[in-house]
Amino acid sequence: MNTADYGLHETLEVHELAAFKTLCMTKAKAMKLLVSDPELKQILLDDVEISTRQLQELSHILANSDIREMRS
Template identity: 40%
Template sequence: MEQQTFAPAETMQLHELLNFKTICMTTSKMMEGVVFDQELKALLEKDVRLSIPAINDLQGLLGKAPKLR
């Protein structure tokens, strides 16, 4: 069976998505410590909790991508 890979442009887009998602999650995690509103704090915690599997999925997809030089 033929192995599926990504085009170089798709690989770069995956990198961009992974970077964006990681930055967003890091920001949410850092803001949890300085936010006093409980609703906002709950939203930030939910964002972090949901971001972790999304980041893992993106990393898994990048594992299938060809190595760029």
Template identity: 40%
Template sequence: MENGNLAPNETMQVHEMLNLKTVCMTTSKMMEGVVFDQELKGLLEKDVQQSITAIKDLQNLLEKAPKLR
């Protein structure tokens, strides 16, 4: 990433992290609806908010990926 762009393998790895974080966030969001313990619900909400931030960061990082022509 010397020139500010991601290499193809880095782009693939960022995509994999983005996919994982999206699945984790979706799972936590769905679990919020079936959990009755308020402490656990609070942890799930915190996880969702942190995941949203991480997803935005990964999406910003993908803007540095080389564009296919």
């Protein structure tokens, strides 16, 4: 998709998703330090890994959206 394919509301929603996902990942990283159960710790580690990949994808989408172009 090029920049013309994204509406302003879509770009803002992706930004909100990225902010929420960042918060969740930060919480998972903090909680894994407090968890003693190995199975739960592995779940948190997996969540951090998946969240990192998802944030990279969201970052790519945001990089391809140019809000300045939409204002014209």
